[in-house]
Amino acid sequence: MVDIAPKFNALLVFIEHRFYGDSMPFGNNSYKSAKTLGYLNSQQALADYAVLIRSLKQNLSSDSSPVVVFGGSYGGMLAAWFRLKYPHIAIGAVASSAPILQFDKITPWSSFYDAVSQDFKDASLNCYKVIKGSWAELDALSTHDDGLIEVSKLFRTCKALHSVYSARDWLWEAFVYTAMVNYPTEANFMMPLPAYPVEEMCKIIDGLPKGASKLSKAFAAASLYYNYTQTEKCFNLEGGTDSHGLHGWDWQACTEMVMPMTCSNESMFPPSSFSYKEFSQDCKNQYGVKPRPHWITTEFGGYRIEQVLKRFGSNMIFSNGMQDPWSRGGVLKNISSSIVALVTQKGAHHVDFRSETKNDPDWLIMQRKQEVAIIEKWLEEYYKDLKQN
Amino acid sequence: MVDIAPKFNALLVFIEHRFYGDSMPFGNNSYKSAKTLGYLNSQQALADYAVLIRSLKQNLSSDSSPVVVFGGSYGGMLAAWFRLKYPHIAIGAVASSAPILQFDKITPWSSFYDAVSQDFKDASLNCYKVIKGSWAELDALSTHDDGLIEVSKLFRTCKALHSVYSARDWLWEAFVYTAMVNYPTEANFMMPLPAYPVEEMCKIIDGLPKGASKLSKAFAAASLYYNYTQTEKCFNLEGGTDSHGLHGWDWQACTEMVMPMTCSNESMFPPSSFSYKEFSQDCKNQYGVKPRPHWITTEFGGYRIEQVLKRFGSNMIFSNGMQDPWSRGGVLKNISSSIVALVTQKGAHHVDFRSETKNDPDWLIMQRKQEVAIIEKWLEEYYKDLKQN
Numbered sequence: 001m002v003d004i005a006p007k008f009n010a011l012l013v014f015i016e017h018r019f020y021g022d023s024m025p026f027g028n029n030s031y032k033s034a035k036t037l038g039y040l041n042s043q044q045a046l047a048d049y050a051v052l053i054r055s056l057k058q059n060l061s062s063d064s065s066p067v068v069v070f071g072g073s074y075g076g077m078l079a080a081w082f083r084l085k086y087p088h089i090a091i092g093a094v095a096s097s098a099p100i101l102q103f104d105k106i107t108p109w110s111s112f113y114d115a116v117s118q119d120f121k122d123a124s125l126n127c128y129k130v131i132k133g134s135w136a137e138l139d140a141l142s143t144h145d146d147g148l149i150e151v152s153k154l155f156r157t158c159k160a161l162h163s164v165y166s167a168r169d170w171l172w173e174a175f176v177y178t179a180m181v182n183y184p185t186e187a188n189f190m191m192p193l194p195a196y197p198v199e200e201m202c203k204i205i206d207g208l209p210k211g212a213s214k215l216s217k218a219f220a221a222a223s224l225y226y227n228y229t230q231t232e233k234c235f236n237l238e239g240g241t242d243s244h245g246l247h248g249w250d251w252q253a254c255t256e257m258v259m260p261m262t263c264s265n266e267s268m269f270p271p272s273s274f275s276y277k278e279f280s281q282d283c284k285n286q287y288g289v290k291p292r293p294h295w296i297t298t299e300f301g302g303y304r305i306e307q308v309l310k311r312f313g314s315n316m317i318f319s320n321g322m323q324d325p326w327s328r329g330g331v332l333k334n335i336s337s338s339i340v341a342l343v344t345q346k347g348a349h350h351v352d353f354r355s356e357t358k359n360d361p362d363w364l365i366m367q368r369k370q371e372v373a374i375i376e377k378w379l380e381e382y383y384k385d386l387k388q389n
Numbered sequence: 390m391v392d393i394a395p396k397f398n399a400l401l402v403f404i405e406h407r408f409y410g411d412s413m414p415f416g417n418n419s420y421k422s423a424k425t426l427g428y429l430n431s432q433q434a435l436a437d438y439a440v441l442i443r444s445l446k447q448n449l450s451s452d453s454s455p456v457v458v459f460g461g462s463y464g465g466m467l468a469a470w471f472r473l474k475y476p477h478i479a480i481g482a483v484a485s486s487a488p489i490l491q492f493d494k495i496t497p498w499s500s501f502y503d504a505v506s507q508d509f510k511d512a513s514l515n516c517y518k519v520i521k522g523s524w525a526e527l528d529a530l531s532t533h534d535d536g537l538i539e540v541s542k543l544f545r546t547c548k549a550l551h552s553v554y555s556a557r558d559w560l561w562e563a564f565v566y567t568a569m570v571n572y573p574t575e576a577n578f579m580m581p582l583p584a585y586p587v588e589e590m591c592k593i594i595d596g597l598p599k600g601a602s603k604l605s606k607a608f609a610a611a612s613l614y615y616n617y618t619q620t621e622k623c624f625n626l627e628g629g630t631d632s633h634g635l636h637g638w639d640w641q642a643c644t645e646m647v648m649p650m651t652c653s654n655e656s657m658f659p660p661s662s663f664s665y666k667e668f669s670q671d672c673k674n675q676y677g678v679k680p681r682p683h684w685i686t687t688e689f690g691g692y693r694i695e696q697v698l699k700r701f702g703s704n705m706i707f708s709n710g711m712q713d714p715w716s717r718g719g720v721l722k723n724i725s726s727s728i729v730a731l732v733t734q735k736g737a738h739h740v741d742f743r744s745e746t747k748n749d750p751d752w753l754i755m756q757r758k759q760e761v762a763i764i765e766k767w768l769e770e771y772y773k774d775l776k777q778n
Contacts, residue, residue: 043432050687085474087701088690298439301477307774311703312476385696 001070003356004372008379011060015052017045017078019248034289037251043299045078050086066382068375072096072350073326074249074257081300083316092315092378094371095331096350102259102329103296106303109274110264115325116179117268119198127202127221131175132268134218138168141215155219158234166237172269174222175201180349182323185359189349192228195359198323200224254283258293259329306335314338315378317371321347340374342367390459392745393761397768400449404441406434406467408637423678426640432688434467439475455771457764461485461739462715463638463646470689472705481704481767483760484720485739491648491718492685495692498663499653504714505568506657508587516591516610520564521657523607527557530604544608547623555626561658563611564590569738571712574748578738581617584748587712589613643672647682648718695724703727704767706760710736729763731756 005012016023019040024030031037049069057063069090071079076098083093101107121128141147142164152161161167181189182198194200201221208217226235253259260274276293283291301308309316318331319342326349333341344351344363352367394401405412408429413419420426438458446452458479460468465487472482490496510517530536531553541550550556566579571587583589590610597606615624642648649663665682672680690697698705707720708731715738723730733740733752741756 043436047432047688051684054683054687086690088692088697089687294443295440298443298478299436301475303477304778307778308477311774312701314700385700389693389696 001353004368004375007372008375013053013056015049017075018048019251031247031251034287037287040248040251041256042078042081042252042296046082046085049078049082050089053089064386066091066379068092068094068378070094070096070353071098072353073098076100076350080316080318084300084313087314091382092317092375094317094319094375096319096353097321097324097326097330098318099259099326099329100300100331101302101305102326103257103302104294106297106305107329109260109262110267111328112261112325113176113263113267113269115322115328116176117266119179119182119323119325120175120202120268123199123202124206127205128268130205130214130217131221134171134214135168135270137213137215138164138171154216155237156234157238158236159238162238170226170235170237171218171222174225175268176325178225180324180326182348183351183354184346184348184361184364185357187354189354191225193225194228197224197228251287254287254291255289256292256295256299258291258296260293305331306333309335309339316340317342317374319347319350319352319367319371320344321349321351323348324350342370390742393757393764396761397764402442402445404438406464407437408640420636420640423676426676429637429640430645431467431470431641431685435471435474438467438471439478442478453775455480455768457481457483457767459483459485459742460487461742462487465489465739469705469707473689473702476703480771481706481764483706483708483764485708485742486710486713486715486719487707488648488715488718489689489720490691490694491715492646492691493683495686495694496718498649498651499656500717501650501714502565502652502656502658504711504717505565506655508568508571508712508714509564509591509657512588512591513595516594517657519594519603519606520610523560523603524557524659526602526604527553527560543605544626545623546627547625548627551627559615559624559626560607560611563614564657565714567614569713569715571737572740572743573735573737573750573753574746576743578743580614582614583617586613586617640676643676643680644678645681645684645688647680647685649682694720695722698724698728705729706731706763708732708736708739708741708756708760710734710738710740712737713739727767731759 001012018025019030019037025039026032026036029036053067057065057067067090069079069082069092071077071094073096076095077100079093080095080098080100083090099107102112117128117132120131138151141151144150148161148164151164151167155161155167155170177190178193178197178201181187181191181193182196183189183193185195187193187195201224204221204224205217208220223235226232249257258279260276260279262274263269263272265271276291280291283289297303314336316339318340320327320330320332321344323346327343331341332343335341342352344367346361346363347367351364352371356368390401407414408419408426414428415421415425418425442456446454446456456479458468458471459482460466462485465484466489468482469484469487469489472479488496491501506517506521509520527540530540533539536553537550540553540556541548544550544556544559567582567586567590570576570578570582571585572578572582574584576582576584590613593610593613594606597609612624615621638646647668649665649668651663652658652661654660665680669680672678686692703725705728707729709716709719709721711732711734713736716732720730721732731741733756735750735752736756740753741760745757
């Protein structure tokens, strides 16, 4: 957005979502209970944006200036939904890596972890097999008398571990997030990482001696995610800080953003199912609320999205990179002449929204050009309409 | 709706708006304070409809059954807004006498009372002049020592009046509501009334001796509204019950449904302006809240409605009768091939939604047929789409 704003003489406005960053409607009490957290939801955020944009335009005496909304990931969902719900305020939406179909039973629940696994399998079949086999080794260690000490040593933890689950979660996060940010250039979105980090992880695994344990190989691969800069002497696997501000997301996941996920037998993760009952109980324990698994599809739709949007929507870009596991819950096909899916095979989580670099591959340069051209068309039509009326 | 449902083999569902009728979310405490009343708003009502319709269809195993929403007056606004916000749930909306443009500065604030006045002027210029002149006579009486007694006597009140304003409000209500329900047949919507009651009121006024006071003529005309059945021996002008359930509406008017109205010099009512400051203070006093005059247009749009709906909406009927003063805030022109305005010169407040009678004029029969034909087209397209996918 920063790169292309000058082309449009555009004012860039980043509207912070309430309950994230500094936008705490009840100050330090904002996260205190369901009573205050009740105001943390996507509909409220969209209404905030509507009020803010309108008020801002009025204050700037620019009532007829067209507004295009942009967002990636959850922000991409909000951008798409904003265009759907507030077409009188935004003339178009660019929704990057927006998994608006990851709800209810629209997208198969196993698709997310299958996609992560596919990334690793595509990089190296051996790599995929090593990771897939590492969980059993970790489980086996947990039954040893000195299992925790062994795992702590193997994972170079700063402090002795209290639970083997911490090691499991640590590995898990590394593989999932690295798949998401499997960018074509060196980047620093979740963590600093080299270009195509999944390939790099697999190179590490494939390069280790055959005799080494699968778990030690998995650890070495995960270390790339946590320590690409080689500055960590040891790792803190437990009691991490909420660096990605995910506490707010936990609340949203427990109320409206219910995205059931499972691991199939074909994935590189231990097979698992989704129990709404257990999930619901966890939410009840943590926040005293019951999740509403059908709410998002009721409020924003999702089933038969092509037919609904074809008749009803316009001016939307859904961009997805197939390296990103969230792509599986995205809109991957053109819906109409003005609702377009831009899919890149080598793209990752909202890679199009990252700043231009000298090393950007052609397909990425091309994708960004397409987006600019489409937005230009929206503006052209808007001004044409404006003149005629 | 009851008349045409069999043509469609349709299930009719009347969804009661929360905080009206028996739908009290906090029982007897529902109207206690702004804390509970906060849940009384149009967005919440629309969300309720969405959840209920979806759940009902699931329970009836009729997920693919198309839903058309109907509403008159405020209900018509809700129907139109529901189609805009929930196109995945309703395939179309019939919005009768829905003044969705009566907000902010879209429609001139004097248009409502000018329209009431036009009805009376069209019936008889003398009638309009008599009513226009009656207010000054009432004001003059209020300065007499025995003014209240005189007014009580003239208005045949059951109890002596405490305020001349009661007589004023009583007349005012009669003229406004009679204009709204200036139906072509005998009807009983707000009150039992003859066909074209505005004409009947004016016949009463024009039939009285020239020497009679304007106020007594206005009273006689208003009596038609309150006593067409000739069963009232006296009138209760003060301390009426909330027979139309308007307490809830008062709250909505003080929060979101802010519709500024004024009386121009050309209207038959005493000229008046709208002071947001005074209105705001009244709301503060009554409920402890501040009105949000731009909220409805922010949430649902309204400005440049033609351009927005043309690009974005589909499958809507806006029907209006020009006798109805609310028509002035309605959509009176076709917006696209699938967003149609049905305007009848002799129609009144959602007359198309009233049951068929033997005396219905041709234009009304025709209007209803048009509505059925349009809905049939929506269904046809829906089923065609459904088969293709």
